[in-house]
Amino acid sequence: MIGPVVTHYLFPEELLIPAENVAHVMPEHxxxxxxxVLSSLGYNRIPVIDDDGKFAGTIGLSTIMGDLLDWDEISGEKMKTLKVEDVMDRKNNVLVQGYDDAQLLREMVHFNFLPVVDEKNVFLGIVTRKEILKRINFLAHELEKEYRIEKK
Amino acid sequence: MIGPVVTHYLFPEELLIPAENVAHVMPEHxxxxxxxVLSSLGYNRIPVIDDDGKFAGTIGLSTIMGDLLDWDEISGEKMKTLKVEDVMDRKNNVLVQGYDDAQLLREMVHFNFLPVVDEKNVFLGIVTRKEILKRINFLAHELEKEYRIEKK
Known part of the structure; x- marks a missing residue:
């Protein structure tokens, strides 16, 4: 369990970046x-969201590069005809709305961002290591200025 | 300044992953x-180290994909003839041995890993968000069990 003082610093509010501010692609792209999109934004991976706003998976430069290298001939033609849904990663760790902060922190050890969905799999946004690390910086600098800390 | 209790949790020892355990490529590859290498290891970016063990830059899937997309024709032939040194990123934030923990935490907001070099630019290893986030998990769960914390 994460105590109230650490929670106050790390999770003063939800860290969600809402869906409307998250770059994504669609399965039929x-x-x-x-x-x-990935190259122009400088991102390594983005969510794939379907017509109904549901989370369908993710696609990353590693997905695309892996496929390119697997083909007999590395080809721009093939990249234009293949669809996102043909190559996207469908197994993704996600956070379901109402997740607890301990789960979020644990998953962030392994992923740069995590999609957040509701119970119907509607995509709500993402949480990112970047936002967590901003909060950690704040905690690291402020905790011992603002609180007296003694070994129990 | 980061206080001693937070330091005890986040930096009980140096978080460096030493050079011999870090996957890299060379400028002439x-x-x-x-x-x-990137695709088989599932990494997005790795360091480029020269013959003398010095840090030369980094190369990432985004570097390579950006170049592929810029070419008239996406081509495996070109990927075989072009060298890492022709495309690698030479402007990288690095930590110089003796760096302080506050600098490390600040930079980790922006980068997944940072190369660590000595004053002669010899590559010593990397520090990663992953290792930091493991320590943060530990702090989040243990701090308020082990310490009594009161507002000043």
């Missing part, structure tokens, strides 16, 4: 489109 | 080789 081409792999080329996804590569251009 | 082909871009294809770098893509295969």
């Amino acid at each position: 081409s792999v080329m489109h996804a590569a251009l | 082909s871009v294809m080789h770098a893509a295969l």
